Amino acid sequence: xxxLCKNLIIFMFVNSINAEITNDRYYPxxxxxxxxxxxxxxxxxSVFQQEYHVFYQYNPDSALEAGTAxxxxxxxxxxxxxxxxxxxxxxxxxxxxxxVFSGSALIEDDTMYLYYTAHTNHPGExxxxxxxxxxxxxxxxxxVVKYQNNxxxxxxxxxxxxxxxxxxxxxxxxxxxxxxQFTKNDTRLGRVLLYSxxxxxxxxxxxxxxxxxxxxxxxxxxPDFFQLDGxxxxxxxxxxxxxxxxxxxxxxQTGYIVGDFDYRTLTFKPTTSFQELDHGHDVYATQTILDxxxxxxxxxxxxxxxxxxxxxxxxxxxxxxxxxILTLSKDFRLVQRPVPEIxxxxxxxVYTGQxxxxxxxxxxxxxxxxxIRASALYDLEFFIEGINASVQIYYNASSGQISLxxxxxxxxxxxxxxxxxxxxxxxxxxxSSIEVFCGAGEVxxxxxxxxxxxxxxRLGDSSEASQFRVINMRSTVPIN
Numbered sequence: 329x330x331x332l333c334k335n336l337i338i339f340m341f342v343n344s345i346n347a348e349i350t351n352d353r354y355y356p357x358x359x360x361x362x363x364x365x366x367x368x369x370x371x372x373x374s375v376f377q378q379e380y381h382v383f384y385q386y387n388p389d390s391a392l393e394a395g396t397a398x399x400x401x402x403x404x405x406x407x408x409x410x411x412x413x414x415x416x417x418x419x420x421x422x423x424x425x426x427x428v429f430s431g432s433a434l435i436e437d438d439t440m441y442l443y444y445t446a447h448t449n450h451p452g453e454x455x456x457x458x459x460x461x462x463x464x465x466x467x468x469x470x471x472v473v474k475y476q477n478n479x480x481x482x483x484x485x486x487x488x489x490x491x492x493x494x495x496x497x498x499x500x501x502x503x504x505x506x507x508x509q510f511t512k513n514d515t516r517l518g519r520v521l522l523y524s525x526x527x528x529x530x531x532x533x534x535x536x537x538x539x540x541x542x543x544x545x546x547x548x549x550x551p552d553f554f555q556l557d558g559x560x561x562x563x564x565x566x567x568x569x570x571x572x573x574x575x576x577x578x579x580x581q582t583g584y585i586v587g588d589f590d591y592r593t594l595t596f597k598p599t600t601s602f603q604e605l606d607h608g609h610d611v612y613a614t615q616t617i618l619d620x621x622x623x624x625x626x627x628x629x630x631x632x633x634x635x636x637x638x639x640x641x642x643x644x645x646x647x648x649x650x651x652x653i654l655t656l657s658k659d660f661r662l663v664q665r666p667v668p669e670i671x672x673x674x675x676x677x678v679y680t681g682q683x684x685x686x687x688x689x690x691x692x693x694x695x696x697x698x699x700i701r702a703s704a705l706y707d708l709e710f711f712i713e714g715i716n717a718s719v720q721i722y723y724n725a726s727s728g729q730i731s732l733x734x735x736x737x738x739x740x741x742x743x744x745x746x747x748x749x750x751x752x753x754x755x756x757x758x759x760s761s762i763e764v765f766c767g768a769g770e771v772x773x774x775x776x777x778x779x780x781x782x783x784x785x786r787l788g789d790s791s792e793a794s795q796f797r798v799i800n801m802r803s804t805v806p807i808n
Contacts, residue, residue, distance in 0.1 A: 348643055349364050350643050351643075353759065353780065354637075354638065354639040354642060354759050355760075356759055357758055357802065358650075358802070358805060359630065359647045359649070359805065360382060360410050360647060360648040361805060363412045363807070365389060365644065365645070366390060366395060367645060367646030367647065368385040369492075369550060369612075369613035369615075369629050370382055370627045370628070371384055371385065371399060371432065371433075371442075371444065372399070372416075372431065372432055373433065373615045373616070373617050374433035374440065374617060375617065376440050378405070378620075379469070380404045381401070381402075381433070381469060382401075382402050382410075383416055383433075383442070384399070384402075384629075384646075385399070386400030386415065391642075391645045392640050396419050396426060396427050397419065397429055398418055399415065399416040399417035399428055399444070401415065406672065407625075407651045408672055410804065416472045417474070419447075423448065423462065424446035424447060425448055428446065429459065429491055430444065430613065431443045431444030431461075431493050432493060432495050436497070436528075438467070439465060439466070439467055440465065443463055443493040444461070445461060446462040446478065447459050447491070456488075457488050458488050459488060459489065460479035460480075460482055461481035461506070461531070462479045463475040463478060463528075481531050483506075486508050486521065486533075489508060490509075492551060493505070494551060494552050494553065494615070496553075498591060501525070501526060502526070502527075503524050504522070504524075504531060505521065505522055505537060505551045505552070506521045506523065507520060507551050507564065508547075516546035516568075517542065517545075518545050518566055518567070519537075519538060520536070520538050520539070520548055520551040520564060521533055521536055522537050534594050537551075537553060537562060537596045538598070543569070544566050544569055544602055546567060546568040547568065548565070548566050549613065550565045550612075552564065553596075554618070556624055556656050559599065559660070560587055560589040560596060561656070562598075563582075563583075563605070563626075564583070564584070565614065566583070567580045568580075575743075577741065578610075578632055579634055581604060582605045582613070583602050583604045584662060585600055585601070585603070587599045587600070603662075605662060606664075607730075607743040607771065608774040608775035609741060609774075609776065610632050610774055610776045611629075612628060615627055625653060626654050628648070629646060629649075630649045630761060631646045637760075637778065638778050639778070649763065650763055651667045652665060652667065653665050653666075653667055657770060663769045664772050665768065666756065675692075675802050676692075676800050677799050678690070678692075678696070678799065683792070683793045683796035684787070685790050685792065686787060686788075687787045690782055690784045690785075691783045691784070692800045693759075693800070693803065695757060695800065695801040696756075696800050696801050697798075697799045697801060698710075698753070698757065698798050699754055699795065699799075700754075700795065700797075701750060702751045702791070702793045703750070704725065704746075704749055704750060707722070707791070708722070708723040708751060708753075708787075709722050709788025710785070710786070710787060710788060710791070711785065712755075712757055712762060712783065712785050713779070713783065714779020715781035717734070718734075719732065720732070721755070722788075728746035729744055730743060730764075730766055730771060730773065731773075732775055734775055741773055745770070747766070747767050752766070756801075757783065760779075761776050761777070762774070762775055
């Protein structure tokens, strides 16, 4: 009887933390997160009727696993203050019964066309799953109806890993890129396929945009393809790239290839090799849009597979990065900077002015923005500290490297960065995340961390800053 009661209590506890958020200690103040349950890939990022919409992979029933994917939904007028909306899509059709997987939005004629991957599992069979491309439509930005003639693309010769449609229009033609896995010489390799359509419903494969030669993994997820500053960017999340020194240390990566694309020949000619988009622990499954202000914006899932972060025990998992504006540098690297709308979350200034080693400032509500200017000729060390967690950000002037170390197993992430004269760091701290923007945004490091109690920021004992500014940030995302 005692064992039975104990198991019943454990069952009730696990189900209670999955039903709702039970503790806001790690819930973000100004990053979009689910109202409860599990969040991963952002989907359908778009501007509809003057509002930004973000859908996302969602398990409303548990924070402990991705489960069977739904599409969660939120909207905002300013990319900062978010409103949770009803679940947009359920896995309730035969062709998507195992999950409504990732996809994108096309806005046309005041209608939202949502392209997504319909996933079905076949236990005990080979292959054990299949994926097709499907469509759902909304005319009010809230209620979504699946197209009656789904699926749109069967992809019989591209099975079983064939997913994540990103759709756009050029001229009088619609285009779609899809992630795919293929086998060559008994080796699984990733690639991106290109499809085209004249009517949004009937699609044909027309090209292969790019594929792995064996060094870029076995599956390219969440592809995106867009023009930026006169060149084309192939942005994707490859799975299975082995670590190489300080590079590719996450379970899966997100990065890009810069090149040129000809719509007449449908040929993409790379100019660069694959480059990592972010050098922290937790950026995956990006999605971009060109918004009404002409900005190329990018979002990413701010988490990583197989991490089992402690937020799960509070009834939620996952969040989305700060929306970032993308530009392309002269040396063909993506530059990322936070949208200026984020400044509206600022409240009072905790500290501003010159600062010597050991200067400390405590954040209210574990959320703040930190701006640092210092000489690039000297090392700089900076800490973000809670009761149980400390993150070190360290610039090494002699080696020209910037690092983020959150401690524990596999805590260090490091990459090259050589500012010309002045070292500039803009750091965004939230209840369970840190985003570091170096210089003009030519290098970023984004990682999750989980501090208990108050959070303080501190300059290292041997560091000096000509400008050290710490600003509190208010909450902009509702819980439930």
